[in-house]
Amino acid sequence: MTSPFTVAGLTKTYGSNVVVDQLDLEIEEGEFLVLLGPSGCGKTTTLRCLAGLETPQGGSIAFKDHLVFDGRTRRNVPPHKRNIGMVFQSYALWPHMTVRDNIRYPLKVRKRKQAIAEGAVEAAAETVDCGALLDRYPAQLSGGQQQRVAVARGLVAQPDLVLFDEPLSNLDARLRDQVRLQIHQLHQRLGFTAVFVTHDQAEALALGDRLAIMKSGKIEQYDVPEQVFENPISEYVAAFIGMGNRLELHRGHDGWSTSAGDALDLTHAVVRDAADRTTSAVARLRPDDVSLHRSIEEVPSGNVALHAELITYEYGGRHFDVTVKTGTEQLALRADAAEHGSALRASASGAEVVVSFSPASLRVFAADGAAHAQEPTAPPATVGGHA
Ligand SMILES: Nc1ncnc2c1ncn2[C@@H]1O[C@H](COP(=O)(O)OP(=O)(O)OP(=O)(O)O)[C@@H](O)[C@H]1O
Numbered sequence: 001m002t003s004p005f006t007v008a009g010l011t012k013t014y015g016s017n018v019v020v021d022q023l024d025l026e027i028e029e030g031e032f033l034v035l036l037g038p039s040g041c042g043k044t045t046t047l048r049c050l051a052g053l054e055t056p057q058g059g060s061i062a063f064k065d066h067l068v069f070d071g072r073t074r075r076n077v078p079p080h081k082r083n084i085g086m087v088f089q090s091y092a093l094w095p096h097m098t099v100r101d102n103i104r105y106p107l108k109v110r111k112r113k114q115a116i117a118e119g120a121v122e123a124a125a126e127t128v129d130c131g132a133l134l135d136r137y138p139a140q141l142s143g144g145q146q147q148r149v150a151v152a153r154g155l156v157a158q159p160d161l162v163l164f165d166e167p168l169s170n171l172d173a174r175l176r177d178q179v180r181l182q183i184h185q186l187h188q189r190l191g192f193t194a195v196f197v198t199h200d201q202a203e204a205l206a207l208g209d210r211l212a213i214m215k216s217g218k219i220e221q222y223d224v225p226e227q228v229f230e231n232p233i234s235e236y237v238a239a240f241i242g243m244g245n246r247l248e249l250h251r252g253h254d255g256w257s258t259s260a261g262d263a264l265d266l267t268h269a270v271v272r273d274a275a276d277r278t279t280s281a282v283a284r285l286r287p288d289d290v291s292l293h294r295s296i297e298e299v300p301s302g303n304v305a306l307h308a309e310l311i312t313y314e315y316g317g318r319h320f321d322v323t324v325k326t327g328t329e330q331l332a333l334r335a336d337a338a339e340h341g342s343a344l345r346a347s348a349s350g351a352e353v354v355v356s357f358s359p360a361s362l363r364v365f366a367a368d369g370a371a372h373a374q375e376p377t378a379p380p381a382t383v384g385g386h387a
């Protein structure tokens, strides 16, 4: 049985630039799918193809047994007949219309007079706490209020599919959390089907029923958040989902070692691709999985200990974000503020430290020179800090 929302072999090119490349996607009814990927990988273009705002060169898009695009027959249902709601990064409210008229617009174009008469506009405004703002104009609203109105407008016509294109990225951190929570609660209550684009991994993990990690117009991994988080299928996905630390590994006669020459037993690590058959590989691990120690005696048994040089640290409240250097590579880690704060503040850049991690926290991939070109979630290298 096919999913209610099926995208198959979708291809969109601009000149010789293939922006969406044979993309397949199956979305279940009521599912909240998060499309995650770096700038330029084709996220917005994919959404615009789903909405009918772009004409793909090939492939097909079906919503609930209704073929809305088919490259072979050139069938292409126009946007207003696809029953889709859209929420954009830039709010995109009509400045000359009141909040009421903005929210009413999708009902008006669908000629849903009865819904309007029954108070659908007011009800949608209430769901996003904007019931008191109906007679204002967008210029009289804060950014967070404008975006909540845009969410109400996206949902008011009870569309089959709601497309969100980075709707939170223009909001400051506190508002972003608020509106994110509101979208999450609305989804739980109303059960609409959504495709939500972001390049923020925290947003993706919090909202997604499933995550699609996109790379150069294709889906690299499509799975539930826990699987993507724990078992990234490639170094690209690992880097994108918070494994900002990268260690180059080499295999000699005595087994694997780091670039600094420290031996590394990979028996308990998660080794992917053909990494177990090559002589060079790349290990990824999260800053959260690296510990700081004052001396080698403190390293828990079973952990890999590395001698390192303190580069920088930043106070983060209960923790410090610390950067150290081991061999030619830098590692980011989180150190408990109560345990390490005073020692860190007394240390100068270049001080010797010991770091360790459990080999089970490593994800090892075959070395791929291109895989670490983009690391949006990687911690800062040497900027900031006080060391
Ligand atoms: N109308 C267009 N004409 C030509 N090239 C385009 C057009 N729209 C997008 N592109 C190109 O297609 C690629 C993908 O663009 P898209 O907007 O889908 O990326 P994105 O993943 O949404 O990125 P971001 O995270 O920066 O929003 C980019 O290289 C972009 O320059």
Ligand SMILES: [Mg+2]
Pocket (backbone or CB within 6 Å): 043, 044, 045, 165
């Ligand atoms: Mg975009």
